[in-house]
Amino acid sequence: MRRPPKDNAESQRRITRRGLIVGGAMAGFVGLLALRMRFMQVEQADQFRLLADENRINIRLIPPARGRIFDRDGAIVAENVPSYRITMVREEAGDVDEVISRLARLVELDPAELERARRALNELRGDTPVTIADRVTWEDISRVAVNTPALPGVTPEVGLSRRYPQGPDYAHVVGYVGPVSERDLERIDAPDQLLLIPRFQIGKIGLEARQEDLLRGKAGTKRVEVNASGRVMRELDRVEGEAGADVQITIDNDLQSYIHARLYGESAAAVVMDCETGDLLACASAPSFDPNLFVRGISVADYQALLDNKYRPLPNKAVQGMYPPGSTFKMVTALAALEDGQVDLNETVYCPGHLEVSGRRFHCWKRSGHGNMDMHGSLVESCDVYYYDVALRTGIEKISAMARRLGLGEQFDLPLTSVAAGLMPDRDWKRANRGEDWVIGDSVNAAIGQGFVLSTPLQLAVMTARLATNRAVMPRLVKSIDGVEQPIRPPEDLGLNENILREVRKAMFDVSNHRRGTAYSSRIIEDAFRMAGKTGTSQVRNITAAERARGVTRNADLPWERRDHALYVNYAPYDAPRIAVAVVVEHGGGGSTAAAPIARDITLQALYGEDPPLAAYPAKDRARIETQQEELRRARPDPSRDGSDRA
Incomplete structure (x- = not known):
């Protein structure tokens, strides 16, 4: 059935309106797209170019x-x-x-x-x-x-x-x-x-x-x-x-190299310190290891070999190793007693070879005793009984205070890892750490650097420098940064009685230069470089009454790890101190036989700046020293290698 013309016209008008609406919407949408594209391509071109760059850069x-x-x-x-x-x-x-x-x-x-x-x-x-x-x-x-x-x-x-x-x-x-x-x-x-x-x-x-x-x-x-x-x-x-x-x-390369060669075969440490500035001229721990192995990543076998070495090459014994200072501590006890007025320079103590304290016998290293000893003689011959006696009068608090004054028990601020503080005990320390009261036997042991007392070779060098100068010399390791010299803090005066200190120094001089001195065999002959020092031997085992009765076993007859530690401290020249030296030889036996000869050689090497002339040594030692110097020259690095480049 045909639709009337009127209906067709109406339908056509509706379609036209819809088309216009749809067409207008599409045109508007296209216009918006065009505007957006223009905005992105023109207005935001730099931003999108940067994003593109970031994708490829x-x-x-x-x-x-x-x-x-x-x-x-x-x-x-x-x-x-x-x-x-x-x-x-x-x-x-x-x-x-x-x-x-x-x-x-x-x-x-x-x-x-x-x-x-x-x-x-x-x-x-x-x-x-x-x-x-x-x-x-x-x-x-x-x-x-x-x-x-x-x-x-x-x-x-x-x-x-x-x-x-x-x-x-x-x-x-x-x-x-x-x-x-x-x-x-x-x-x-x-x-x-x-x-x-x-x-x-x-x-x-x-x-x-x-x-x-x-x-x-x-x-x-x-x-x-x-x-x-x-x-x-x-x-x-x-x-x-x-x-x-x-x-x-501050380390002197030639001296550091010499000391490592000199310590070869020992488990030992040595520190050399400038008495004026506190500069550490050498700080050596033996045996050592090659740090280049660690840069690349050390093998398991190489690392295990270092761990298994009984001489312990990995720790820095010079600043980490803590040892009983033994008789090198006697200057501390003497100064504490003299400054406190508990004893005078001329007063004597009789040494029969032991001292009875609270029913316990404390022995002197010399079994037959030293007889009457004053302060000077007690240091020269290292009589133990003299210090047992004066320690009982002086007390641990004053001894401990003097030790800290001289740098023992102090953790020095150096750019090194694991710098130990050592241990200078007193009554409060024992109560806090052991839960026990201090007894007089503890004071007797501490008087000769045994018992709870522990020190590092670095601290012993500082102590010696302070004894030599009466100033609170502080150790220093960094000399300059990017060519800018680091400031040296002038050391404060220790305020020790100079008259008393002078007598202690004289006794230390005779330790090395008097025939009865414990380090006489390791003396320096050159007058301009004579040294003042003190030997030390610290026990690492208890000696029973039965062993004393039959005779104390010699160190040479003991297993290495049960032998005494050997120590020696000194400064030189005696009249105008330039350097202080501390040497510790682990299980070396005796300070006079193991540590003093090494310290004497190091002292001469530091003062001369090269191999010293044979005339500086006692005549009986010169042939041996000549051979030793030749061997050490061969063992030390060739100065013409890469490491000798100068900045």
Whole structure:
């Protein structure tokens, strides 16, 4: 049935209106799109260009050069040398296993190092460069560079690695660096981004660790352009970082090297200190180890060998080792008693070889006794009974106070790890730490540097320097930073009675220069360099009454670890003190036989600045000393090697 014309016209009008509405909406939508496109292409062009650049540009950190370390005369102690390595970025590599497989056909990869690298690639951010092979050869780098199209994400790099040209001589003082570990990161509240770079090296012990922030420097940055597969195409720009500060220490390289050679074969420590400035001219612990082994990552076998060595090469005995000071402590007891007026210089104490105290017999080292002893004679011949007697009158509090005044029991602020405070006990200490009251037997033992008393070789050197100068000399290790001399704090006057101190020094002089002195056989003949000193022997075992009755076993007949420690302290020249020396030989037997000869040789070497003339030694020793000097010259490093470079 046909629709009327009127209905057709109405329908046509409706369609036209709808079409106009739809067409208008579409036109409006297209207009909005055009405006949006114009806004994005014109108004926001720079922003989108930057986003596009960011998709093809990576920003990477540039590790700074670590600050170098020099001795007091400019000999290099720690330096940076070129090191070739191969790194990989996971995001750029794609199939990591396939790329590593291709790389392994070009370069020999260490399985252990590769395993560490795989863990790092899985755990770290995808844009972090991970070292796949370190310390590779230039030929390896060349092969990788030629084959870069087949190795996406792999980059051959030239970096810097730490080297210690003096080897073991500075292992305990300077320490060493090593890769950042999880334990290192846990100790730091807000780690520098540099520390998150795999295999980045930081100081682990010694000066390297304590001056880490100073030596590390600040990172630089570089922007690199990468293609669609992630390969670096070019470097766009670079902002260099800030190299770490160079540090000059107070140690004398030649003296340090000599001491290590002189201590060879011993478990020992020696400290040489400038009496005026407090500069540590030498700080040696023997045996030592090669710190370069730790830089690369020491093998399990090498590390186990260090741990198993009964002479304990890893600890720094000079500042960590705590020993009963033995008779080197007697100057402390004498000064405490004299200053307190408990005894005068001429008063004598009779020594029959022992002293009965509260039903217990305390023995002198000389079984038959010394007879009547005054202060001077007691130091020269090292009579124990004299100090037992004056300690009972003086009391531990005054003895302890004098010891602290002279630097014992003090933890010195040096940039070294594990600097020990030693132990200078008193009544409060024993009550707090042992839960017991102090008894007079404790005072008797402390009077001769035994019992609870413990000191380090560093503290003994400080004590000796203070006795020589009557000033509170403080040890110093850092001489300058980036060429800027570090200030020396003038030491305060100790305020000790100079008349009493003069008599103590005279007694120390006769220890080395009087025929009855315990160190007479190790004297210096050269008048200008004569020394004042004191021997010490500290027991490490108890001697039973039965053993005393049948005769005390000689140290030479005991197992090494049960022998007494040998100690010697001295300063020289006697009339114008320049240096103070402390030597401890673990289980060396006797201070006069084991420690004093070493200290005498070190003292002469320090004062002459080279091998001393034979005329400085007693005539009977000269042939032996001549042979010894020749052997030590052969054992010491050649001064023409890399380590002798001057800054």
